[in-house]
Amino acid sequence: MLYALVASLGDLQLAEDVLQYAVETALVYWNRHGLPRSPASWLLQVARRKAIDRFRRDTHFRRLVPDITYLTELERSDDGPETVEEIPDKRLELIFTCCHPALDDKSRIALTLRTLGGLTSEEIARCFLDRPGTMAQRLVRAKQKIALAGIAYEVPSGERLNERLPVVLAVLYLIFNEGYSATSGKEAIRRELSDEAIRLARMTAYLLPAEPEVNGLLALMLLHDSRRATRQLGDRTLVPLEAQNRSAWSRPRIDAAVALLKSTLRQQRVGPYQLQAAISALHAEARHWEDTDWRQIAALYDLLYSSQPTPVVRVNQAVAISHADSPVAALNVIDTLADIPKIESYQPYHAARADILSRAGRRAEARESYDRAIDMAGNEAERHLLITRRDEL
């Protein structure tokens, strides 16, 4: 309902306010007079009337005349009972607005969670360790920017969709990761975030069936999530893929993801999320760590690197090569990163290099790399794991 209101009002804050008002009115009115024939249309009507009211009182009255005319027309055409099915689905427009590149990263995430995920600003604040007041302010500022800067509520078309969709997907993936591998926060809240990201990806996939990358992301999230129960021991130890109890991986999630991925790959428009999901699926399908199809994984990383030439992908590619081929071959690959500025402060580089060096039998260098990786570890669990490995050298 909120989406329908935003669509006709063009103002997220106003839509939220008038809907809130309509719900409050309904609580009193329905209590006294019973449920109306169509509660949804009743709420929409009250909300729209309130909006007209607000517009009339607004000092910007004259500028808004076209808006009022439109609303009054809507109001007049409102003769039959409107059912929920008839309310236009504006969720896709809304998600593109919330994830507009003209908003900063954190605001995109917060706004998406607040508007489409239905989390309260207190809940969102807790997820991101913000004070509730700070988060509320961030949301207000973001909504103000949308209104004042004239960010449209629309799905970008043609070439622009190709630019904007990755931003939406990145926001959803960030939300998921915040819930999946957060360095802090209670498990229950994190669980909620991951579920929310999966739900939003599913919704986006449903609304944008022609874009295979959305399903690629959805499959990737499901695959990560299938390992959720096994990736951490207690709240301290991060269990590497190698040592995870594969029988505790969620089969239904894996099966759903693999089926989804197969039908998506058939569209033959492969992108980075589909590739990452394919890699993750190969891990999921190996009964034991030893059965992992490293050759295919290395080949997929090769493809991924050609579209995303980032150190992250390079590091993972080297790890795959170390298993598919040899640790020495992997060293040649990972050492191509040595010249990149700032690589010294990139922790996964040192962690992966330490592992590869130790398997290549270069223990002194491995120890050195472990020391660096430990110094820079992002959380206690990871630090603990790396210390154990170093001490096993």
Added chain:
Amino acid sequence: MQYLCLIYHAEDVGPQPGGPDFPAFMQAYQTFTQEVVEKDMLVSGNALQPVATATTVSRETGKVEITDGPFAETKEQLGGYYLLECKDLDEALVYAAKIASAEHGRIEVRPVVVWDD
């Protein structure tokens, strides 16, 4: 809505007057201006003299103080602007990105306040 596209760049970066790439650069500006004129989007637009010609005044201390130089001593300086009439921010961003100086500088896009009298 109207959007002000503020063109910022370092004056010693990019094509310089008299340089081999300068005519093409000017041509790109002309093409852009023509496009926004034809589409009835141009409200106004101007190039500014180099920042060395800037003078800043203030009455913050109660009397008029005049200083040589721009308001902020940054590497990238305001070099010109376009005021465009656009449907929404997305359209404004598309056109801002077409401005020739976007290739070696940055365009800040600001919506203009509409006053009610």
